[in-house]
Structures are given as C-alpha cells and as structure tokens.
Amino acid sequence: MRDALGEVQSVVVLGGGSDIGRALCVRLAGGRCDTVVLAGRPEDGMDEVESAVRAAGASDVQQVHWESTAPDTHQQVVDEIFDRVGDVDLVYVPAGILGSQEAFDADPAFAAKAVEINFAGLVSSCLAVANRMRAQGHGTIVVMSSVAGVRTRKDNFVYGSTKAGLDAFAQGLGDSLVGTGVQVMVVRPGFVHTKMTEGMDAAPFSTTADQVADVIVGGLASGREVVYAPPLLKYPFAVFRNLPRMVWRKVAERG
Numbered sequence: 253m254r255d256a257l258g259e260v261q262s263v264v265v266l267g268g269g270s271d272i273g274r275a276l277c278v279r280l281a282g283g284r285c286d287t288v289v290l291a292g293r294p295e296d297g298m299d300e301v302e303s304a305v306r307a308a309g310a311s312d313v314q315q316v317h318w319e320s321t322a323p324d325t326h327q328q329v330v331d332e333i334f335d336r337v338g339d340v341d342l343v344y345v346p347a348g349i350l351g352s353q354e355a356f357d358a359d360p361a362f363a364a365k366a367v368e369i370n371f372a373g374l375v376s377s378c379l380a381v382a383n384r385m386r387a388q389g390h391g392t393i394v395v396m397s398s399v400a401g402v403r404t405r406k407d408n409f410v411y412g413s414t415k416a417g418l419d420a421f422a423q424g425l426g427d428s429l430v431g432t433g434v435q436v437m438v439v440r441p442g443f444v445h446t447k448m449t450e451g452m453d454a455a456p457f458s459t460t461a462d463q464v465a466d467v468i469v470g471g472l473a474s475g476r477e478v479v480y481a482p483p484l485l486k487y488p489f490a491v492f493r494n495l496p497r498m499v500w501r502k503v504a505e506r507g
C-alpha cells in the first residue's frame with residue numbers, strides 16, 4: 253500500500269532490464285520503495301538493474317522469469333509475484349522492441365513477433381495484473397506507449413501500431429477499473445536516449461530515461477491517466493493526430 257504521502261513502497265517491472273525501468277526504480281528506491289521485483293528474461297541485464305536499485309536503497313529486490321511471448325504463463329507468474337510480495341503498489345510495463353520498418357518489411361514474421369512482444373503479451377500480462385490488483389483493492393499499472401502510436405508514420409508504422417493498440421487497450425483497462433481502487437497510467441514518450449535508440453539520430457525534443465522517470469513519478473503523484481515525456485509533446489501531437497492524412501504525410505516526411 254502506498255504510504256500516507258502516496259509514495260510507492262513496492263514495484264514490479266515487466267521488462268526488468270529496461271533502461272527507463274531502471275531509472276524509475278532507482279528514483280523510487282531513493283524514496284520509500286523497498287520492494288522491487290524485476291520480471292524479464294534471464295539475459296535481460298537485470299543483474300545490473302538489481303545492483304543499481306539496491307545501491308539506491310531498496311533492500312528486497314527479486315528477479316523473476318517473465319517472457320512476453322508466453323501468454324499461457326502470465327497469470328501464473330503474476331500470481332506468484334503477488335503471493336510473494338503480498339501487496340503491490342505499482343506494476344510498470346516497459347517491455348518492448350523497436351525494430352526497423354525495413355526489417356519488418358523484409359521479414360513479415362518478425363513484424364508479427366513485434367506485435368506479440370509489444371502488444372499481445374502485454375495485454376495478457378496486464379489483465380493478469382488487473383485481476384490481482386482488483387482483488388487487493390488498490391494499485392497502479394503504468395503502461396509504456398509512445399508518440400509513435402498517437403499518429404503512425406510510414407517509417408515505423410509496425411512499431412507505431414503496436415503502441416497504438418497497447419495505448420487503446422490501456423485506456424480501456426483503466427476505464428474498466430474505475431471504482432475498484434486501481435488506476436492505469438499511459439506514458440507517451442518521444443525519443444528517449446536508451447539502449448533501444450542507441451546509434452539512432454535523436455528526434456526533436458529528445459529526452460533521457462531519468463527525465464521520463466521524473467514524468468512518471470509526477471504523474472503518479474497527481475493521479476494522471478496519460479502523460480507525455482517531455483510533457484510539452486502533448487501540444488504538437490494534439491495537432492498531429494487530427495491533421496488530414498495528406499498533410500500528415502508531408503509533416504512526417506520532414507521528421
């Protein structure tokens with residue numbers, strides 16, 4: 253249960269090796285968060301995240317095997333985590349791959365895999381989490397969408413469409429949980445400097461994992477349902493999402 257000031261005391265990360273996840277957990281561990289469960293693939297860099305989170309002050313840090321493409325396991329994995337932790341304040345969901353549109357075009361099966369990782373596997377996982385949070389009567393699920401899903405572009409529309417689907421799912425899940433004590437927050441970052449974007453040219457208004465973590469912590473404190481990172485991106489994307497397609501194509505071509 254969050255403390256009297258609303259600070260998170262326990263967090264589960266689905267995608268435990270994520271750079272943004274690490275920044276968020278370090279930030280939370282520097283506050284009142286003592287329990288951190290990193291759920292991901294064994295090769296996922298979770299040892300480094302665990303060290304950083306322990307150094308930041310969390311004493312109860314566990315690693316759990318969770319694979320986005322194994323939906324049959326999701327309720328069981330989530331049940332085991334909740335049974336072990338007892339009370340989970342926050343489930344943060346950063347798992348995902350970016351991929352390139354060229355790679356998806358060349359290998360349609362890879363595109364389907366991205367849909368599985370970024371969307372289908374997170375749907376089953378979040379529904380499993382919602383079942384447990386509904387039963388405990390409180391908690392927040394934070395889902396990583398992207399501005400790429402607000403208006404898809406031709407140069408990354410497979411990735412963008414996985415995020416659009418996930419974003420719509422998360423909003424619907426949040427609506428379905430009203431009155432249960434459980435909230436869902438959708439995070440829509442622009443370009444973030446992490447291992448996911450390593451070697452890529454930064455887009456305008458690029459940001460860092462620490463800055464995204466600050467936006468998430470601020471959103472949790474104020475009970476926001478949707479946040480952009482950086483926050484000012486909400487203004488251009490409010491316009492972009494409503495542009496006629498002919499105009500959007502020209503805007504998107506300019507980058």
Ligand SMILES: NC(=O)c1ccc[n+]([C@@H]2O[C@H](COP(=O)([O-])OP(=O)(O)OC[C@H]3O[C@@H](n4cnc5c(N)ncnc54)[C@H](OP(=O)(O)O)[C@@H]3O)[C@@H](O)[C@H]2O)c1
Pocket residue numbers: 266267268269270271272273292293295296297318319320321345346347348349350369396397398399440441442443444445446447448449
């Ligand atoms: N970085 C950006 O510019 C940006 C912008 C907008 C939105 N986002 C979104 O924010 C989230 C976090 O991004 P990030 O920058 O922190 O990326 P990241 O460091 O690459 O983290 C993504 C995590 O997802 C995990 N993952 C991938 N496939 C998986 C699978 N099949 N099962 C379980 N875990 C899997 C990765 O583990 P492995 O190492 O094992 O692959 C990795 O730990 C992502 O959803 C991303 O799409 C990022």
